[in-house]
Amino acid sequence: MGGSPVSSGVHFVRKSLASGTAWYVYAWRGGPQILRAKGPRKPILTPADWVRVAEARRALEETPRDDVGSVITAFRQSAYWKELAVSTQRTWGQALERVEGKWGKAPLAIFNDARMKAKIVAWRNTMSATPRTADISVSVLSRFLEWATLEGRIILNPAHGIPTLYRAESRAPVVWLPEDIEALKAEAQQALKDAIDLAAMTGLRRADLVALRWHEINDLAIQRTASKRSRRKRYRVTIPRLPELDGLLNDLRQRPRREGVETVLVTSQGKAWTGDGLNSSFHEARKKANGGTGIWHTERDPVTGEERRTQKRLHDLRGTFATKIMTHPTAMLSNREIADLMGWSPEQVDEIRKRYVDDSAIVVSISRRLQGEV
Known part of the structure; x- marks a missing residue:
């Protein structure tokens, strides 16, 4: 619990009455009365009086406080919180610190006023220079208030329905080309x-890459419970095995690993990767790639013609996997089937197909005709 409102000592109040002097003794200033005595001198407390003081203070400590900071503490000790992934707890914890910095000492009941929505928007706008941080802060505040309503602590959630500042562009069209992968691996252990x-x-996400275990791979597919949650539930991931995966898995089985390590991927020390560790190693290699210039996705704005550059991420290797299954010689998967597999929309798959698969096939066909091969 945070700072106590209890003053350090018992509080004595002397009153002059027609019948003489009276003393009112309280467990603390503003606390409950524990004794009323008559006489000109301040009364001396008996052991029984001190027991009543201790009981009053204990009762105060056990009384749930309703300021925002205290309720945030309760939220972080709840079953709801414990179900979150560790990485989510870390992200949400940072957002809750921002919430507490703004409203920590205020009573939680302030959020029962619908006018708080405008104040939350104003608070969000103070972070507009970092729109993703602003949006995460509002989103986590909304989840916290949602929990508080379910606990019966408040009845409104004014953070719900506030639009985001950040406009994320789809990453689906961003694909690692063979030359990109070659440049990255040139700097990688x-x-x-x-x-x-x-x-x-x-096409596995980072969290699933580092957590993948051998028993989750069978002759036809990879099947595991995804690390990422959807509506607070984990969903089942099933990824078909590409033929070229066989050789890689054979190599990975030969990597030195410490006893008890069951993950498919291991570090150079034979331990399981952590998500942060993999990210750090990836960023270091990407920074050194191509003579220190990095690895970028470049495209032109269709309206202004201005060139836009975005650093390619580890996550974008999912797009590379998508192109592999699009070009599989016998699978002939539709955009809908690939979209369901990747968790994308058919339109996103179509964009990748047109940009990286169909266009390349057309160019190759034209080149062959020009060279008289067809």
Whole structure:
């Protein structure tokens, strides 16, 4: 519990009455009365009086406080919080610190006023220079208030329905080309090369890459419970095995690993990767790639013609996997089937197909005709 409102000592109040002097003794200033005595001198408390003081203070400590900071503490000790992934707890914890910095000492009941929505928007706008941080802060505040309503602590959630500031562009069209992967692997140690290859051949997200275990791979597919949650539930991931994955898995089985390590990927020390560790190694290699210029996705704004550059991310290797299954010689998967597999829309798949698959096939066909091969 935070700072106590109890003063350090018992509070004595002397009153002159027609019948003489009276003393009113309180467990603390503003606290409950524990004794009323008559006489000109301040009364001396008996052991029984001190027991009543202790009981009053204990009762105060056990009384739930309703300021925002105290309720946030309760939220972080709840079953709801414990169900969150560790990485989510870390992100939400940072957002809750911002909420507490703004409203920590205020009573939670202030959020029962619908006019608080405008104040939350104003608070969000103070973080407009970092729109994703602003949006995460409002989103976490909304989740916290949602929990508080379910607990019966408040009846409104004014943070719900506030629009986001950040306008995320779809990452689906961002794909690692063979030359990009070659440039990255030139700066990577073997353990990172393994992670890059596995990502490109499976389309798994980072959290699932580092957590994938051997028993989750069968002859036809990879099947595991995804690390990412959807509506607070984990969903089942099933990824078909590409033929070229066989060789990589054979190599990965030969990597030195510590006893008890069951993950498919291991670090150079034979331990399981952490998500943060893989990210750090990836960023370091990407920074050194191409002579220190990095690896970028470049496109032109269709309206202004201005060139836009975005650093390619580990997550974008999912797009590379998508192109592999699009070009599989016998699978002939539709955009809808690939979209369901990747968790994208058919339109996103169509954009990748047109940009990286169909256009390339057309160019190759034209080149062959020009060279008289067809």
